[in-house]
Amino acid sequence: MSDKLLYALARPLLFSLDPETAHNLTLPLLRSAASLGLPQLMSRPVQDVRPLMGLNFPNAVGLAAGLDKDGAYIDGLSALGFGFIEVGTVTPRPQPGNPRPRMFRLPAANALINRMGFNNGGVDAFVRNVQSSRFYQEKRGVLGLNIGKNADTPMERATDDYLHCLHSVYPYASYVTVNISSPNTKNLRQLQQASELDNLLAKLKETQSRLADQHARYVPVVLKIAPDLDNEQVSTIADALLRHRMDGVVATNTTIARDAVQGLPHAEEAGGLSGAPVRERSDRIIRSLRTLLGKDFPIIGVGGILSAGDAQAKLSAGANLVQLYTGLIYRGPALVRECAQALAGDHLS
Ligand SMILES: Cc1cc2nc3c(=O)[nH]c(=O)nc-3n(C[C@H](O)[C@H](O)[C@H](O)COP(=O)(O)O)c2cc1C
Numbered sequence: 001m002s003d004k005l006l007y008a009l010a011r012p013l014l015f016s017l018d019p020e021t022a023h024n025l026t027l028p029l030l031r032s033a034a035s036l037g038l039p040q041l042m043s044r045p046v047q048d049v050r051p052l053m054g055l056n057f058p059n060a061v062g063l064a065a066g067l068d069k070d071g072a073y074i075d076g077l078s079a080l081g082f083g084f085i086e087v088g089t090v091t092p093r094p095q096p097g098n099p100r101p102r103m104f105r106l107p108a109a110n111a112l113i114n115r116m117g118f119n120n121g122g123v124d125a126f127v128r129n130v131q132s133s134r135f136y137q138e139k140r141g142v143l144g145l146n147i148g149k150n151a152d153t154p155m156e157r158a159t160d161d162y163l164h165c166l167h168s169v170y171p172y173a174s175y176v177t178v179n180i181s182s183p184n185t186k187n188l189r190q191l192q193q194a195s196e197l198d199n200l201l202a203k204l205k206e207t208q209s210r211l212a213d214q215h216a217r218y219v220p221v222v223l224k225i226a227p228d229l230d231n232e233q234v235s236t237i238a239d240a241l242l243r244h245r246m247d248g249v250v251a252t253n254t255t256i257a258r259d260a261v262q263g264l265p266h267a268e269e270a271g272g273l274s275g276a277p278v279r280e281r282s283d284r285i286i287r288s289l290r291t292l293l294g295k296d297f298p299i300i301g302v303g304g305i306l307s308a309g310d311a312q313a314k315l316s317a318g319a320n321l322v323q324l325y326t327g328l329i330y331r332g333p334a335l336v337r338e339c340a341q342a343l344a345g346d347h348l349s
Contacts (some may be wrong), residue, residue, distance in 0.1 A: 007332025088146030279304025290318025
């Protein structure tokens with residue numbers, strides 16, 4: 001049975017459940033299936049090596065952050081054919097996130113709204129999970145570790161949270177993503193403003209350089225930004241990325257805009273909207289970033305990939321690699337291979 005058919009059968013069942021229940025059911029199943037080596041699920045990644053930030057990405061399609069916040073399912077997820085896996089967002093201390101329900105499907109728009117609020121078990125448990133994965137132990141691929149701040153840390157102490165997490169995850173990461181763009185932690189996106197960003201990036205780079213000496217390994221640090229930025233804001237961020245010699249940028253997180261889903265059930269739920277409605281916003285930001293950052297600055301494009309064509313459009317807009325999350329919910333794991341194959345084809349032709 002192909003993974004496409006398997007998912008066609010599983011999807012109605014999963015969609016009959018509350019989205020978070022479906023999520024909590026699927027990930028342990030995936031882990032068991034992967035550890036048993038079920039051939040339908042074990043999809044060797046498409047080989048299309050992309051060197052970027054000093055790393056060799058086996059192919060250009062990664063898992064976006066947020067699906068595995070605690071890094072507890074890395075081995076299962078890595079069996080789906082991704083070229084790289086990003087887990088987190090993790091915070092220094094454990095926190096429950098927002099009350100449920102906090103994730104909603106908008107099937108008519110191939111979209112989700114979530115206000116999870118960085119529910120996670122804290123960075124110490126996260127590191128233990130990463131350490132115990134075979135993916136990490138056997139250096140099977142590229143692993144991004146995504147860091148954030150606790151909801152109850154005052155904004156003026158936000159930098160401390162990022163530095164704490166950077167210290168803890170550094171030795172285990174292929175790269176670290178600094179998430180300042182979730183709409184679900186109050187005022188987090190303020191960190192994208194010029195003076196706050198300057199201060200944060202300066203301290204991150206200082207710490208990265210100390211950690212690189214200490215561990216005798218340079219781990220790239222990239223910044224994840226929102227799609228809800230005007231041209232001036234994008235230009236401020238691009239300037240800061242270059243000035244502080246950041247290693248890359250992930251564009252983008254979810255949107256707080258609702259224009260594309262007006263009138264649909266759940267459209268008015270608070271949180272970040274992902275999937276098809278964020279695609280064009282994310283592509284616009286990627287296009288501006290490529291112009292502002294020049295041809296060599298690493299950009300990971302994410303937002304609304306539901307087909308191989310969407311992934312190709314991200315690369316045409318200027319991304320070097322792509323990630324996806326919501327597409328996996330609507331299209332299943334076959335989407336990963338489909339995108340990786342299409343991008344490999346483009347790459348070689
Ligand atoms: C339920 C859910 C939880 C998410 N949690 C995180 C997170 O913890 N950290 C993060 O950087 N992005 C998070 N994201 C954003 C995704 O990584 C991605 O940037 C966004 O959903 C756009 O991509 P997509 O349209 O392919 O889903 C989350 C997205 C969803 C749908």
